[in-house]
Amino acid sequence: MIKLEEYIPIVGQSVIDDLRLIATRLKGKTIQHINSTSVGGGVAEILSRMVPLLQELGVGARWDLIKGGEQFFEVTKKFHNALHGYPGEITKRDFEIFLETSQQNINEVDTCGNIVFIHDPQPIALVKRRQGNKWLWRCHVDVSDPNEKVWNFLMEYIVRYDAAVFSAPSFSRRLPIRQFLISPSIDPLSDKNKELSQETIDRVLLKYQIPKDKPIVTQISRFDRLKDPLGVIEAYREVKKYINCRLVLAGGGASDDPEGTMVFTQAMEMAKKDKDIHVLLLPQNDIEINALQRASTVIIQKSIREGFGLTVSEALWKAKPVVASNVGGIPLQVKHKYSGLLCHSIQGASFAIKQLLNSPAYAKKLGENGKEHIRNNFLITRHLRDYMLLFLSLYHGEDVVYL
Numbered sequence: 001m002i003k004l005e006e007y008i009p010i011v012g013q014s015v016i017d018d019l020r021l022i023a024t025r026l027k028g029k030t031i032q033h034i035n036s037t038s039v040g041g042g043v044a045e046i047l048s049r050m051v052p053l054l055q056e057l058g059v060g061a062r063w064d065l066i067k068g069g070e071q072f073f074e075v076t077k078k079f080h081n082a083l084h085g086y087p088g089e090i091t092k093r094d095f096e097i098f099l100e101t102s103q104q105n106i107n108e109v110d111t112c113g114n115i116v117f118i119h120d121p122q123p124i125a126l127v128k129r130r131q132g133n134k135w136l137w138r139c140h141v142d143v144s145d146p147n148e149k150v151w152n153f154l155m156e157y158i159v160r161y162d163a164a165v166f167s168a169p170s171f172s173r174r175l176p177i178r179q180f181l182i183s184p185s186i187d188p189l190s191d192k193n194k195e196l197s198q199e200t201i202d203r204v205l206l207k208y209q210i211p212k213d214k215p216i217v218t219q220i221s222r223f224d225r226l227k228d229p230l231g232v233i234e235a236y237r238e239v240k241k242y243i244n245c246r247l248v249l250a251g252g253g254a255s256d257d258p259e260g261t262m263v264f265t266q267a268m269e270m271a272k273k274d275k276d277i278h279v280l281l282l283p284q285n286d287i288e289i290n291a292l293q294r295a296s297t298v299i300i301q302k303s304i305r306e307g308f309g310l311t312v313s314e315a316l317w318k319a320k321p322v323v324a325s326n327v328g329g330i331p332l333q334v335k336h337k338y339s340g341l342l343c344h345s346i347q348g349a350s351f352a353i354k355q356l357l358n359s360p361a362y363a364k365k366l367g368e369n370g371k372e373h374i375r376n377n378f379l380i381t382r383h384l385r386d387y388m389l390l391f392l393s394l395y396h397g398e399d400v401v402y403l
């Protein structure tokens with residue numbers, strides 16, 4: 001159990017004092033988070049730390065899940081891709097499946113929190129249960145250019161909320177309800193991000209049979225087309241013509257993501273002739289991901305679309321040089337040539353990886369800058385503060401709230 005005091009050496013005493021002060025104003029309230037998976041993906045990652053920390057601050061917090069079958073999650077994955085502007089046909093039957101499972105959850109899920117905090121589209125229809133309490137919709141997706149059919153469908157529900165929360169300014173939409181911009185965060189003390197001994201790192205490398213004989217380039221992600229693992233392999237192949245290195249592509253699945261197996265198989269197939277490519281299907285194990293990130297020379301996140309991209313913050317917090325696509329919330333984290341390198345294509349990614357592998361001093365400087373950038377902007381203490389101020393604002397009538 002991590003205590004709040006333990007964050008003081010990282011963020012300073014005054015930050016923790018502020019959190020305690022704000023929390024006193026929320027005494028007696030219960031914040032109820034609801035999403036669709038307890039493991040895998042950024043939302044589960046954040047809630048697994050946000051909920052216990054709110055509780056430690058004396059704010060009631062709980063975390064509930066909706067239920068859904070295979071068909072439902074296939075539909076919500078289609079919604080997810082469509083909201084990211086990715087082409088794909090959404091049929092009348094898809095909407096029906098969504099509505100059927102939503103109705104079951106509306107019948108079964110208890111939504112008794114003073115503030116019900118709904119994450120992403122999967123549980124969005126629960127707002128039909130609204131009865132006198134406050135409701136927030138947290139959109140973790142980049143909806144700057146969504147499929148209009150899906151967006152308009154979701155709007156039927158969004159308008160029933162008190163407010164919507166987006167991760168980045170470019171994602172905000174014209175809405176008849178209040179909206180807030182709050183970026184996600186990482187927990188520097190969680191198993192995913194805490195310091196590890198060299199022995200632990202080496203043990204994980206040994207387990208996955210990754211020798212330390214050459215530089216390691218790594219992407220940690222769910223096996224999802226939008227994370228572009230095949231594009232990462234192509235970029236690596238381009239680099240490999242000039243620099244001898246290894247590629248690690250590692251990730252597990254999420255219970256609400258049915259596409260993982262297919263994408264993983266494609267990556268395995270593409271990588272099978274090269275012993276220096278390690279395509280790893282990981283069990284959910286934060287220490288192992290932490291170790292793989294720390295063992296890497298360069299971290300890549302070559303997403304085609306991205307909500308925020310927590311893996312980028314995780315890498316930067318470990319002072320790793322990062323090459324990442326200029327999409328979604330990534331440019332908030334990677335300031336080009338200051339806290340990493342942004343890329344726009346496979347060629348751009350391979351060029352940037354080569355540059356970092358050829359210039360260790362430059363790579364080190366970018367990593368160090370990156371760590372400070374994360375300390376100042378994307379740690380969970382800032383996120384807790386923003387959320388608690390948001391909760392308080394729901395009990396006040398102002399139209400504009402500056403966080």
Ligand code: UDP
Nearest residue numbers: 040041042043045221222251252309310311
């Ligand atoms: N992650 C994980 N196991 C995996 C793959 C990813 O724990 O096998 C974590 C990763 O470390 C990060 C989160 O899941 O904390 C992914 O968040 P991100 O915002 O990068 O992408 P999302 O999956 O939400 O699209």
